Amino acid sequence: MALPSPNLDDRRFQQLVDEAKRYVQQSCPEWTDHNVSDPGVTLIETFAHMVDQLVYRLNRVPEKNYLAFLDLLGVRLFPPTAAQTDVTFWLSAPQRETVLVPAGAEVATEAAETAEPVVFATTDVLPIVPSSLTWLVTRTAGGEHADRTADLSEGKDVPCFQAAPVPGDATLFGLSAAVPRCAVVLRLDSSVEGVGVDPRQPPLVWEAWDGQEWVACETDRDTTGGLNRSGEVVLHVPGGHTASAVAGHRAGWLRCRVVEPAPGQPFYSESPTVREAEVFTVGGTTSVEHAEVETDVPIGESAGVPGQRFALPTAPVLIDGEPVVVRVATVDSWEDWTVVPDFGASGPGDRHVVLDAADGVLMFPPAVREPDGTLRRYGAVPAKGAAIRMPRYRTGGGRAGNVARHAISVLRSSVPYVAEVVNREAATGGVDAETVDEAKTRVPNQLRVQERAVTAADHEMIARQAVPSLARVRCLPTSGGARVLVVPDAVADDHPEGGDRLRFEQLVPSDEVLSAVARHLDERRLLGARLVVEPPRYQGITVVARLVAPETRAAEVRAEALAALYRYLNPLRGGIHGTGWEFGRPVQFGEVFAVLQRVADVSLVSEVRMFPANPLTGERGAPVERLEVAPNALVFSHQHQVAVSAP
Helix, strand or coil: CCCCCCCCCCCCHHHHHHHHHHHHHHHCCCCCCCCCCCHHHHHHHHHHHHHHHHHHHHCCHHHHHHHHHHHHCCCCCCCCECCEEEEEEEECCCCCCCEEECCCCEEEECCCCCCCCCEEEECCCEEECCCCEEEEEEECCCCCEEECHHHHHCCCCEECCCCCCCCCCEEEEEECCCCCCEEEEEEEECCCCCCCCCCCCCCEEEEEECCCCEEECEEEEECCCCCCCCEEEEEECCCCCCEEEECCEEEEEEEEEECCCCCCCCCCCCCCEECEEEEEEEEEEEEEECEEEEEEEEEEECCCCCCCEEECCCCCEECCCCCCEEEEECCCCEEEEEECCCCCCCCCCCCEEEEECCCCEEECCCEEECCCCCEEECCCCCCCCCEEEEEEEEEECCHHHCCCCCCEEEECCCCCCEEEEEECCCCECCECCCCHHHHHHHHHHHHHHCCCECCHHHHHHHHHHHCCCEEEEEEEEECCEEEEEEEECCCCCCCCCCCCCCCHHHHCCCHHHHHHHHHHHHCCECCCCEEEEECCEEEEEEEEEEEECCHHHHHHHHHHHHHHHHHHCCCCCCCCCCCCCCCCCCEEHHHHHHHHHCCCCCCEEEEEEEEEECCCCCCECCCECEECCCCCEEEEECCCEEEEECC
């Protein structure tokens, strides 16, 4: 059992007042008016209130000692982390010269009546490079190239693929320059219609050449219906796009390639054609983070003694990016001092400094007197009068930066020719700074683990330390090792009908997250233990229900019922306790019925049916009374349907 904390004085205000009155009665029996209106009683209550405050402070001594012991152990509060996302800067019109979006350009969400705007800043320079079409080349699946540039300039109908298209056929567009991270528009004029494909789902993929391989481009808008009619295609070119030679022509190459159709997907019966083609750049995409960058910050002057401490002008300091460097002035230049976790391994000449990121405090090496009287230095000491500064550090961060997609829409910095900005995906990764109570919960577990992954709980705690922004972590023991399932945090999109509606791709961790967790655990796993870090499986579920409610409230009841289903059957914030659906827990018919019955103004739940669904294809299975979920799986809501009728 835990050691009980002693209550050094358990007396309260009323007890102190009663005790004082008893003493007055013993020492001054002639005073008999003990009503609250008596001035003497007023004085007694005043002093009792003061003593009650002293008792409260006295009883906090054990907590203060506990925190002091944690400080002796070297425990530091975790600083916040900054949310990040990609933001697209759209130009007001195509430009002839390169438009530069500088590093540190600020964008923000719209201000609300009850909330301040959330400000983000670009992390690097974004050049929006102008482009035009210089070459048009077709390529068969067998690898034969044909230059169609002259035919295009003469206004001829150029077939994009072979007469009978096959997977692997492609049309290559040579741009006047490489356009990494830019958004380009391909405006096409076609004379062939009805070539057999479904315009909403053509068997095509757009790609860009990065010097090594073809990389898929994200398509923002395609009004050509798979090259089936005149229209535009907006492509977001990946960052590795580079100019290279294809078919004897050097250009920045993009291509449209025919892919193998999915089962039941219509395919081309003949090749589409292109009569006119035009390419121009309309924007660019770069990373932004919810943080402010402080540059060339003066910290103070050294007193030339060990153990100096300096407070930074702004705190906390974000340490989830490039390493923080401290510079100390010398006679003719500046010396870089390295930030280390502690001084335990520092020698007398090491230029080391410890940063308390949460409080924004710099600590220089101390000197400790040994039992034999000698003085041991745990690092070098800056010379007396030496100026100390930090060339660059980041501050800010927190969960406030986890905004939904399309929430960032305000350009705070002046960038010429930029008309609007938008984040096409939600910002993720923002975590608040650790509180004292959270540290008091974490430290006992951390001391027990001792940086060793032995039990399932050890693996989960170490994984969370590796990537604090993870929403869920679950370790499943396997034969000879462990399988660690990680779920990233996600922000639901704004939906007209409300509800915590997540998209499936939001729940898939990135390769960087998986690598960070695997690397952190690999250093601490048992020798010979096999380790697998992966996302969980997701068991899709579709609920179809019929409700009875007043006709005047039908629309509101339907929206509230859908919101309740998406909220309850949620892998991150659903379940009984609202902390996320439990791994491997089945979905019972009765609990779904109860969720709908609790919706306001629902007089009758006339029908409920549950269907297993594939969250990728949308394929729905047969109705079930109990939806089984595998031990390594979570529930995912997929297109619930609710109908409301009048009684």
